[in-house]
Amino acid sequence: MNYLFSYSGPISFTVKRQLLRNIKSNTEAVTKSVLIQKRIRYVFDEILSNVYEYYIQQNFPNETTGIDGYLKPNNTLEFILISAISEADEEVFKNYLNQINALDEKGLKELHKKKLKENNAQTANAGIGLISIRIKTANPILYEFKKNKTVNSVVLKIVLNLKDE
Amino acid sequence: MNKFILDATDTTPRVVLDHLENKFEIIGEACPEDAKLFYTSIFTWVDQYKNYLYFLNNESHVKKNLTFTFHLNYVSSSALKYTYNFLQQLEELKPLCESLTIKWLYDKEDTDMEDNGKEFSTMVNIPFIIESAS
Numbered sequence: 001m002n003y004l005f006s007y008s009g010p011i012s013f014t015v016k017r018q019l020l021r022n023i024k025s026n027t028e029a030v031t032k033s034v035l036i037q038k039r040i041r042y043v044f045d046e047i048l049s050n051v052y053e054y055y056i057q058q059n060f061p062n063e064t065t066g067i068d069g070y071l072k073p074n075n076t077l078e079f080i081l082i083s084a085i086s087e088a089d090e091e092v093f094k095n096y097l098n099q100i101n102a103l104d105e106k107g108l109k110e111l112h113k114k115k116l117k118e119n120n121a122q123t124a125n126a127g128i129g130l131i132s133i134r135i136k137t138a139n140p141i142l143y144e145f146k147k148n149k150t151v152n153s154v155v156l157k158i159v160l161n162l163k164d165e
Numbered sequence: 166m167n168k169f170i171l172d173a174t175d176t177t178p179r180v181v182l183d184h185l186e187n188k189f190e191i192i193g194e195a196c197p198e199d200a201k202l203f204y205t206s207i208f209t210w211v212d213q214y215k216n217y218l219y220f221l222n223n224e225s226h227v228k229k230n231l232t233f234t235f236h237l238n239y240v241s242s243s244a245l246k247y248t249y250n251f252l253q254q255l256e257e258l259k260p261l262c263e264s265l266t267i268k269w270l271y272d273k274e275d276t277d278m279e280d281n282g283k284e285f286s287t288m289v290n291i292p293f294i295i296e297s298a299s
Binding site for chain 2: 021035046128129136
């Protein structure tokens with residue numbers, strides 16, 4: 001595997017800040033395209049920030065999160081996120097991912113605008129980030145839910161094309 | 166009222182809200198750890214500025230031409246939402262000034278930031294000038 005980054009462990013404020021700093025400097029080694037560099041950073045930043053906020057909300061401070069990014073021979077970067085999720089949130093999250101995966105670019109942009117206009121910044125933010133990821137990657141966000149003895153988890157796979165448009 | 170100036174950090178933009186020089190700019194990266202906290206002080210300043218413009222209108226019948234320049238090279242989703250709220254707040258200044266324009270600059274190649282500007286231009290009733298910074 002040609003890893004660009006790999007992290008497994010709890011996500012504290014300090015860890016999050018350090019990982020975001022690392023990814024910012026790593027992207028220049030992957031592509032000269034400023035647009036793609038920013039997109040790599042954006043995807044990483046959004047999924048990490050969403051997990052961080054969600055863990056605070058759910059009081060999951062010690063749960064492990066895995067986030068890997070590896071370069072594929074077909075000039076794509078695959079992000080794999082493994083994150084804890086409460087059983088009660090699985091259905092809502094699944095429905096939301098299905099909704100945004102089913103939309104074309106026009107539909108995603110309309111939903112993005114609608115989310116920006118929503119008053120509740122806290123609930124809207126996670127939604128905006130995932131919609132933006134769908135728009136920037138032009139690929140569906142693949143997911144899988146896993147159950148184990150202590151906590152359920154969700155695995156997200158996000159594929160970003162590294163070729164500039 | 167005082168002018169409002171914040172230096173840029175690696176996660177927050179430089180903010181210049183200087184009513185004395187008639188210079189209003191937000192330049193840099195917008196991904197603050199606490200977006201609400203960061204933007205609250207900006208919103209407070211704009212509220213004060215709105216009152217100041219109202220006073221100018223009534224007392225001296227002066228109406229200003231205002232241009233707010235945004236040159237953001239990275240925006241997180243939470244900062245994007247607050248940027249929209251900021252633009253909504255600026256829209257409230259419109260009746261109090263001669264003209265109000267948003268100058269939205271983006272780095273060359275950064276079509277995502279250009280798209281953000283285009284999207285915002287359809288969401289608030291303020292004229293936008295959207296152009297590449299280089």
